[in-house]
Amino acid sequence: MGESADQINQKETCLTLREICFQAVREHYAALGIQAVIDLPTPLIKDLLLHLTVCQLDELQPALNKRGISTHAGWIGILQEMRGLNHAINFHTEEEAKQEVMRILFTLIFYGYSSQFVQKNITNLNTPSFLLTAAKCIKYFLLDTTVESLTADRRHLLKLLEKGIRTVCVSKCMDLSDRTTDLFVLHRLLDHGVARKVVMDVQCSLMLSWILLHRGSQFVSPELRCLMQKKMATCNLQAYSASADRASCSLCIRTAASEDQDDHIPCKRLKLDCVEEKESGKANRSVDLQVLCQSFAPSEGPSAGACPLGRIESLEIRKCRSDSFAVLNNALPTCFYLRSLTLHSIATFRDTDVLGLAKALKQLTESSRCSLTELSISILPYTGLVEFLLDANPNLTSLHVEIQTAMVGSRLLLHHPGAEDPDMPELPLEKLSVKVAELQQTDLHFIRTVLRHCPHLTSLHVAGMRLPTGSSQNLLLSTLSGSNRLLTSLHLEDVKLSDCLPEILNLLRDCKLEELRLNDCRLLERWSDKQESLHQLVTALKMLPSLHTLSLAQNRIAKHVCVLADLFSGPSPSPLKRLNISSNFILPAELLEFSKRLRRHPPPQRLTLDLRKNPGDRDPDTWSSALQKLQPFCVSLVEEWSSSNTMADYISNM
Structure with missing residues (x-):
C-alpha cells in the first residue's frame, strides 16, 4: 500500500x-x-x-x-x-x-x-x-608565499610542525643572499624537525644546491660558492666596522684557516669534496645555520655547538631541467643517505643529462655506502637509456620510467658493454613501472629481458606499449607467467590484449595476484563470443583467493557487465574488496540488472564499486534505483555525468 x-x-x-x-x-x-x-x-x-x-x-x-x-x-x-x-x-x-582533509584545509587557512x-x-x-x-x-607542508607568521605570533605552530612534518614541498624560489624567514622555516623543518623528504616544485638550481649541501651531499655549486664568498666579504667588512653587528648576518660563511687562498676568489670551477666534514676535519659548512637560528629565535638556538643537520632520504624534482641535472649529477656521488630519487619534466630529457645521471649513480654505488634503492625518472628519450641506469645502480628495488620515443636521428650512437650480453645479472627489482608511447620490437625484447632477470618482482605497471600492426602482447604475458611468479600487483594500461585471452588465463593460473588492473586494454574488441569469453575470465579470477582489487576500466564492457556479478556466485565467491568498472559505457538498465544479480549473490564483504564516467544520466531514475539496490553491500563511487557532452561520450567509448 x-x-x-x-x-x-x-x-x-x-x-x-x-x-x-x-x-x-x-x-x-x-x-x-x-x-x-x-x-x-x-x-x-x-x-x-x-x-x-x-x-x-x-x-x-x-x-x-x-x-x-x-x-x-x-x-x-x-x-x-x-x-x-x-x-x-x-x-x-x-x-x-x-590526513587529506587536514592537509587541504591547513594550507587554505x-x-x-x-x-x-x-x-x-x-x-x-x-x-x-x-x-x-x-x-x-598533517605530515606534508607546502612552503609557499609568506611564512613570516611562523617566526612571530604563530611560532607555536612551527614547533608542532617540526614534530610531525615528514615532507616539505618548496614551491617558491628563495633569496639566499639575505636573511629570510623561508630559509629559517626550511632549516627548522629539515634539520631540527623530522622531515626527510623534499619536493622541489620550482625551477631553482641554487636552492637545490643549498638544500642538498651537508644534508646528503658535500657538493657546492659554483653559484652558491660565489654567493658564499660575497657574503663572507660582507661579514668581514661588518666585523671590521662594527663587531657588535656581526650576528646580523644570517648567512655568514664559516671558513677554515687551512683552506687554500684560491678558494677565497670567485670560483671558476666545480669543487666536489667526497669526504664527509667530520672525516676531513674542515669546518666547511657554507651556511652558519646556528646564526640563522639565533637571528630569528635567540632564546631557542643551541647554547653551544652547531645546529643539527638533517638527512634527506627522499628527493623529488618536479620541474627538472639541465641546470637541475648540473647540480644533482655533481651532488649524487656523496648523497649517501638518499633512498628515493624522483625526476620529472614535461619535456624529454637530453641524452647527455641522463648519461651524466647514470655516471653519478655509478660513482655513488661504488662508494659502498649507497642507500638509494628507488628511482623514478620521466621523460626519457628512448628505452635504451634504462639499461644504463640499471647498470649504474644494480641495487635498485624500485624503478619507474616514462619514455617518449624521440626521432631516431636524435639518439646518440651508444653501445653499452652489456647490451648484447645474454648473461645479464639477476636484478633485485621488486617494483617496476614502464610507461611508453610506442615500442619497437627491439624495445619489447629489452623489456622482456629485464623481466626475465627480475625473479623477485612483486609489482609491475606497464602502460602505452603500442606495438606495430600485426604484433601481439602474448610474448609479454608468457614472460610474466614463466619468470615473475611472485607478482602480487599487475597493472596493464593502454595495452592491447584482445587477442591474448589464453595467455591471460594461463597467467592467472600461475600467479598469486592481489591487485589486477587491466585498464583500456580493449579486452572484448576481438572476442567473437564476448559473453562466454568474459565468463572464462571471471571463472579464472574466482580461482585467485588472494585477489582483493580488480580494475577493468575503459574496456567497453557495457551490456556484458552482468557477467561480472558471477564473481561472487557459487560455493567459492571472490574475496574482492574493490571493483573498478568505470568508463565502460554501462547504461542505467544494465547497471540495474547487474545490481539485481549482485543482490542474489552479494559479495562476502562490503565492496567498493567504482562507477564513474558511465552515462547514468540517460535514465536518472533507473540509475538511482540501481544504486539503491547496491547500497546494502556496496560503497558506490559515482560522479555527475552529462551525456550531452559528446567528448565525454567519446572518452567512455574508447
Missing part, C-alpha cells in the same frame, strides 16, 4: 527535526561535552558525524574508536563537500581521509586562500584551535 499524505508529511517533519537536533549539537558541542555525544546510540552517532566540524570530529575520534565506531564517513563527507559531486572520493581508512567550503565554515576554521589541531595531524 502507498503511504498517505499525513505519513509522508510526518516523515518530512521528523527529518527536519533530526537535522535541527544535529545542528544544535554542532553549535553547542562545547557545552554538551564529549561524553554526551559518546553516550548516544551508535546509529545516531553515525548520522551525526556528517554534521560535525573538523575539530569536533578530531576530538571525538579516539573515544569513538574505542566504541568500535569509525569517523570515516564524517571525513569523507567533508571531502565531498570540498571537492563537489564531480569528484569521487577514494580513501579507504579514516586516517587517510582525515594558513596562507589565506579562499574556497566555498572555507567561506561557509569560516567561523570554525579561521581560529587558532583549528590550526593547532591540523598542525598535529
